[in-house]
Amino acid sequence: xxxxxxxxxxxxxxxxxxxxxxxxxxxxxxxxxxxxxxxxxxxxxxxxxxxxxxxxxxxxxxxxxxxxxxxxxxxxxxxxxxxxxxxxxxxxxxxxxxxxxxxxxxxxxxxxxxxxxxxxxxxxxx
Amino acid sequence: xxxxxxxxxxxxxxxxxxxxxxxxxxxxxxxxxxxxxxxxxxxxxxxxxxxxxxxxxxxxxxxxxxxxxxxxxxxxxxxxxxxxxxxxxxxxxxxxxxxxxxxxxxxxxxxxxxxxxxxxxxxxxxxxxxxxxxxxxxxxxxxxxxxxxxxxxxxxxxxxxxxxxxxxxxxxxxxxxxxxxxxxxxxxxxxxxxxxxxxxxxxxxxxxxxxxxxxxxxxxxxxxxxxxxxxxxxxxxxxxxxxxxxxxxxxxxxxxxxxxxxxxxxxxxxxxxxxxxxxxxxxxxxxxxxxxxxxxxxxxxxxxxxxxxxxxxxxxxxxxxxxxxxxxxxxx
Numbered sequence: 112x113x114x115x116x117x118x119x120x121x122x123x124x125x126x127x128x129x130x131x132x133x134x135x136x137x138x139x140x141x142x143x144x145x146x147x148x149x150x151x152x153x154x155x156x157x158x159x160x161x162x163x164x165x166x167x168x169x170x171x172x173x174x175x176x177x178x179x180x181x182x183x184x185x186x187x188x189x190x191x192x193x194x195x196x197x198x199x200x201x202x203x204x205x206x207x208x209x210x211x212x213x214x215x216x217x218x219x220x221x222x223x224x225x226x227x228x229x230x231x232x233x234x235x236x237x
Numbered sequence: 238x239x240x241x242x243x244x245x246x247x248x249x250x251x252x253x254x255x256x257x258x259x260x261x262x263x264x265x266x267x268x269x270x271x272x273x274x275x276x277x278x279x280x281x282x283x284x285x286x287x288x289x290x291x292x293x294x295x296x297x298x299x300x301x302x303x304x305x306x307x308x309x310x311x312x313x314x315x316x317x318x319x320x321x322x323x324x325x326x327x328x329x330x331x332x333x334x335x336x337x338x339x340x341x342x343x344x345x346x347x348x349x350x351x352x353x354x355x356x357x358x359x360x361x362x363x364x365x366x367x368x369x370x371x372x373x374x375x376x377x378x379x380x381x382x383x384x385x386x387x388x389x390x391x392x393x394x395x396x397x398x399x400x401x402x403x404x405x406x407x408x409x410x411x412x413x414x415x416x417x418x419x420x421x422x423x424x425x426x427x428x429x430x431x432x433x434x435x436x437x438x439x440x441x442x443x444x445x446x447x448x449x450x451x452x453x454x455x456x457x458x459x460x461x462x463x464x465x466x467x468x469x470x471x472x473x474x475x476x477x478x479x480x481x482x483x484x485x486x487x488x489x490x491x492x493x494x495x496x497x498x499x500x501x502x503x504x505x506x507x508x509x510x511x512x513x514x515x516x517x518x519x520x521x522x523x524x525x526x527x528x529x530x531x532x533x534x535x536x537x538x539x540x541x542x543x544x545x546x547x548x549x550x551x552x553x554x555x556x557x558x559x560x561x562x563x564x565x566x567x568x569x
Contacts, residue, residue: 113538114372115312123541130359130544136554137351139562140342157408158342158567160351162557174335178415190565197281 141167142192144185145175153185164188260285272473277403280346280569291474292402293347294363300340301358301365305539307333309373310382318376325422329383332415339411342567343404350564359544361531368451370533377430377437377444383423385448385490389455391416392486401473404569424493431497438498445494446502453520456483462522487515 113119138160144153156175161167167186176184195202210216264283271278278284307330314330317323341351357363368386373379391413398409430441457479469475477485488508494501505518528536 114374115308115538115542116315117312118538118542121545123538123545128544130547132352132355132359132547134350134352135564136551136558137355138554138558140345140565140567142568155569156411157339159338162554162559162562166557174338177331177335188562188565189568190563192568194568197279198283 138162140189141171141186142189143167143171143175144187145181146183146185147180149182153183158189159186161186260287269471272401272471276401277406278401279403280567285472287468288472288474289347291469291472292405293344293349295397295474296340296344296347296402296405297349297354297357298364298366300337300344300354301363302369303333303337303340304358305365305369305543306386307337308539308542309369309371309535310379312373313376313379316376317379322426326379329419329422332419336408336412336415339408340405343402343408346404346567346569348566350566355547359540359547361540364529367454367525367529367533368448369539370528370536371448371451372535374447375440375444377440378448380423380426380430380441381444381448383419384427385423385452385494386455387416387419387423388490389452389486391420392482392489393456396476396482399473400476404567407569428497431499442499445499449502450520450524453483453517454522454525456480456486458522458525459519484514487517491515 139162140158141161141164142158143156145156146153159167159170159174161170164186168184171184171186175181265285268278268282268284268288278288310326310333311330314323314326317326341354344354345351354363358365368382373382394409394413394416398406398413400406400409427441430437460478460480470478487506491501491506491508503518505516508515527533531537
C-alpha cells in the first residue's frame with residue numbers, strides 16, 4: 112500500500128508495462144522572449160515544447176511569467192530562427208580602437224585652449 | 238532543484254572510449270584552451286564526443302530528478318498542515334516541474350530529443366537522484382526534504398552553475414534563484430516542528446534519522462572510488478568532488494540542525510578542527526547501489542506514476558498535435 116493517495120486511488124498497473132513515447136509526440140520547440148517592463152527589450156529566457164504558437168504562449172506564461180515582473184512574452188519556433196554559425200564568431204572581430212566612434216575621442220577643448228594660448232589673448236570672461 | 242552530485246554511469250562504456258580517441262587532437266586542444274580561459278561552450282560549438290555524452294547524462298539525470306522529486310512532496314499537498322504551507326508546497330512542486338522542463342531543454346541542445354530522454358527514464362535506463370526512491374512517510378519527511386535535500390541540491394547546483402556549458406549554466410542560474418525560496422520555506426517548516434510540541438519534535442527527529450543516510454548518499458560515493466572525475470573536472474562538467482561537496486554541505490547545515498537541539502544518527506560525526514573537514518561513518522554504499530539499480534522502496538511506484546501520466550496524457554498530446562510541425566532543437 113502506497114503512502115500516496117493518488118497512487119491508491121488510481122490503482123496503478125504493473126511497472127513492467129512498457130510505455131514508449133513516439134518521436135515528435137512531445138511537440139515542437141518554441142523559444143521564449145520575456146519583457147520585464149514596458150519599454151524594455153524582450154530578452155530570450157528559454158524554450159517550451161508546444162503544438163502551436165498559441166499554446167506555446169500559454170506554456171511560456173506558466174514557465175517564465177510566474178515569478179518576477181512580466182508585461183509581455185514572445186514565442187517563436189526555434190526552426191524559424193536564423194543565426195550565424197557559432198564557429199564563425201571571428202567574422203565579428205574588428206578594430207578595437209574605436210575612439211573615432213566615441214564622443215570621448217574628440218578633444219575640442221584642448222584645441223581651443225591651444226589656439227587661445229598661441230594668440231596670447233586673455234579670456235575676458237574670467 | 239534536485240541534481241545529485243553523483244552522475245550515475247552505465248557500466249558499458251567501451252564504444253564511446255574509442256570515439257573519444259577519435260576526436261581530432263587539434264580541435265580537442267583548442268577546446269580545452271577555451272575551457273581553461275573560462276569561456277562557455279555553446280550548442281553549435283565543436284566539442285569532444287565524451288564531453289557531449291557526459292553532459293547529456295548529467296543534465297538529463299538532473300532533469301529526471303526534478304520531475305521525480307516532485308512526487309514524494311506532491312503526495313503531501315492535500316495533507317499539508319495549514320493553508321500557507323499548502324500554497325508554498327504547491328508553488329514549490331510547480332517550480333520543480335518547471336526546472337525539469339528547463340533542464341530537458343538544455344539537454345536537448347546537445348542533440349538528445351525530449352522523447353528519447355523520457356523513454357530512457359520510463360525504461361529504467363536513465364537514473365535520477367537516489368533520494369527520491371524513499372517514501373515521505375510523515376509531514377516531517379516533507380520538511381526534511383524541503384530543508385536538507387534542497388540545501389544539498391543547492392550546494393551542487395551553485396557549483397555546476399559555474400560550469401562550462403552555456404545553456405546548462407543559464408538554466409541553473411534561474412533554478413538557483415528559485416531554490417532559495419524552497420530552502421527558506423523548508424527551513425521555516427523545519428524550525429516550526431523543532432520548536433513545537435514534544436510530538437512534533439519527535440516526529441522531526443524520527444524523519445531526520447531516516448533521511449540522514451540518503452542525504453549522506455546524495456553527493457555520491459567517496460572520491461577514492463570515483464571513476465571519471467579528473468577529465469570531467471578539467472572540462473568543467475563536474476565542478477567539485479563528491480567529498481568536497483559533502484563536506485561543504487555538512488559545514489553549512491549540521492550546525493543549523495544541532496542548534497535546534499536535534500541529533501544526527503551518526504556518533505562519529507564531528508568536525509576535525511585541524512583539517513577543517515568533517516569526519517563521519519561511511520553510509521552503506523551497497524545500499525546506495527542497490528537502490529539506484531531499482532531495489533529501493535519506491536523505485537517501482539515512482540516509475541508507475543510517471544508511466545501513468547505519460548499514458549493518460551497521450552490523447553491530449555495527440556489531439557493537439559499539428560503534423561505539419563517539423564521538429565526542431567532549441568537554439569540555446
